[in-house]
Amino acid sequence: VQLVESGGGLVQPGGSLRLSCAASGFTFSRYAMSWHRQAPGKGLEWVSSINSGGGSTTYTDSVKGRFTISRDNAKNTLYLQMNSLMPEDTAVYYCRATLDYGRQYRGQGTQVTVSS
Numbered sequence: 001v002q003l004v005e006s007g008g009g010l011v012q013p014g015g016s017l018r019l020s021c022a023a024s025g026f027t028f029s030r031y032a033m034s035w036h037r038q039a040p041g042k043g044l045e046w047v048s049s050i051n052s053g054g055g056s057t058t059y060t061d062s063v064k065g066r067f068t069i070s071r072d073n074a075k076n077t078l079y080l081q082m083n084s085l086m087p088e089d090t091a092v093y094y095c096r097a098t099l100d101y102g103r104q105y106r107g108q109g110t111q112v113t114v115s116s
């Protein structure tokens with residue numbers, strides 16, 4: 001299983017970024033996926049999840065209305081569109097796959113920094 005996040009960077013408050021997570025080594029279209037983040041000095045926080053088909057999504061309250069999770073099963077890729085970014089969104093963002101028997105995998109993460 002390999003998950004490779006990309007798309008992070010430095011953005012001003014109010015700006016946008018789109019994160020991608022390229023998945024390989026498993027049947028991507030069979031499994032729900034999620035995004036998590038870890039801010040400096042804090043624990044890992046769940047951000048959003050999407051079911052295997054992409055038709056059901058959930059978000060933590062702090063990102064509702066600003067972030068959109070999506071997936072392209074033909075491309076084995078998970079996305080997180082982040083709009084109206086705020087300094088408190090600064091974190092390393094990880095995608096996670098939860099496979100059979102509860103096995104979890106995540107990538108190396110991509111840094112998002114929101115600062116003026």
